[in-house]
Amino acid sequence: MADPFRPPPVPGPRLGFALMGLGALLLCIGSYLGLFVAPSESYMGDVYRIMYVHVPTAWNTMLAFTFAFGAALAFLIKGEFKWDARLEAAVEVGVMMAGLLCLQGSIWAKPTWGVWWDWDPRLTTTAVMFFAFVGILALRRFVEDPVKRATWSAVATIVAYADVPIVYFSVRWWNSLHQMQSSPETVSRAFLIPLRTNAFAVLFLMAGLITVRTRIAALRLRQEMAPPLPEPASGLAAEGAR
Amino acid sequence: MSATGVITGGWGYVTAAYLVSAVTLSCYAASVVLRYRAEVRRAARESRLPGVP
16 A cells, blocks of 8 residues: 555646536537537427436536546555545536536426426436435545545445446336436437537536546645644744743 | 427526536536635645745
8 A cells, every 4th residue: 555644746737627628619519519400309399408418417427426436446445645636526526417417307307297306216316326425525524634534435435336326227227207328229310419529528528627626636635744834943932022 | 298298399498407507517617727726826825935845
């Protein structure tokens, strides 16, 4: 195991900002294609256009939590704090996206299901996933010791991640209001191009956000692990008192 | 929704979903950039303190 008191390196953020910019640009293009170029859907009319932001958010939320799971395993195996910084970043970005996913899904549910929310297997397991990872962020706020915080949040991430495959397979395992996953064979080509554009857009945006957020976590860890400032010399203190 | 089960209209929901997504992603991205700048400034300030290598 590596020295647990060695702070993580903090490389520059250029790659992160470039990925964020590329993601934002692609998201504008994909959303334009999805809103104004793609045809209406036979049964859902124009409401289906929410898919172009909802589905990429869902895919990338699960990807962010999968990265956090990998970072948790890497920290526990290698003991390097760069993995703790990556875990913190991926969990925070994943929580933001999971919250957005629930909002988008709720807005889509109202015109199609007639309700904003239903305790259906997909929605319930997604809510459990959201709150489990919010709990990990809360845990990190309450533990001051960097070693304990990193170890406990890595273990908690591995436990919380058990819900992610359940979210994915919930629509296959149980009767769900939520539709099953589509594949390129079941989706018209006219719908695929904006969907894929936005999927890559959200992927780049998420990767950029995780990269920059990792730098923030690494800088904070360096500050926490820095040696304490030396005490002022007693002679100087006496001089000041006089 | 019409009697045939086909949903008509619904642009209000589409606009709401895209607006919520744009606002959430923009605000979070802005918060990450601002927090990064604040951390870099703090780290630079502390590295100038006496006794800190």
